[in-house]
Amino acid sequence: MTSLYAHLSSTLKSGDNYEDDAATKLNKFFTKFSEALDDAKHGLEVDSNNDEQTLGFQLDLYTKYLEAEKEMLFRRTCLLIEFEDTSKTLDKAKPQKRLAAEELKKSAEKAYEDCTDLARVEVSLHV
Numbered sequence: 001m002t003s004l005y006a007h008l009s010s011t012l013k014s015g016d017n018y019e020d021d022a023a024t025k026l027n028k029f030f031t032k033f034s035e036a037l038d039d040a041k042h043g044l045e046v047d048s049n050n051d052e053q054t055l056g057f058q059l060d061l062y063t064k065y066l067e068a069e070k071e072m073l074f075r076r077t078c079l080l081i082e083f084e085d086t087s088k089t090l091d092k093a094k095p096q097k098r099l100a101a102e103e104l105k106k107s108a109e110k111a112y113e114d115c116t117d118l119a120r121v122e123v124s125l126h127v
Contacts, residue, residue: 069122072118073119075115076115076116082111083105085108086101086105090105
């Protein structure tokens with residue numbers, strides 16, 4: 001949000017290319033408005049910094065991390081069950097359907113391994 005305020009403020013300040021009386025008045029208004037946007041940007045930055053330094057904010061952030069990790073582990077568990085099901089299906093597959101079952105098993109195994117790799121990275125970041 002602060003970057004949007006800064007961009008709008010700089011855009012308003014750069015619009016003083018005209019020399020007539022109406023444009024001069026408009027440029028003064030835009031300059032005052034851009035200064036107000038700079039002040040609002042500064043206020044948002046101060047609020048953001050203060051929020052980051054409070055215990056409640058840190059606990060809320062930690063709770064969100066744990067919730068996201070729990071959801072990721074649930075997705076990984078579902079992929080593991082799907083992988084086990086495709087393995088059982090491959091074991092029971094008849095010769096004419098064996099190739100399709102192998103493809104399903106490979107895709108389920110790849111999805112599970114990709115999720116496991118991602119989970120390993122995410123868990124190591126939050127520990």
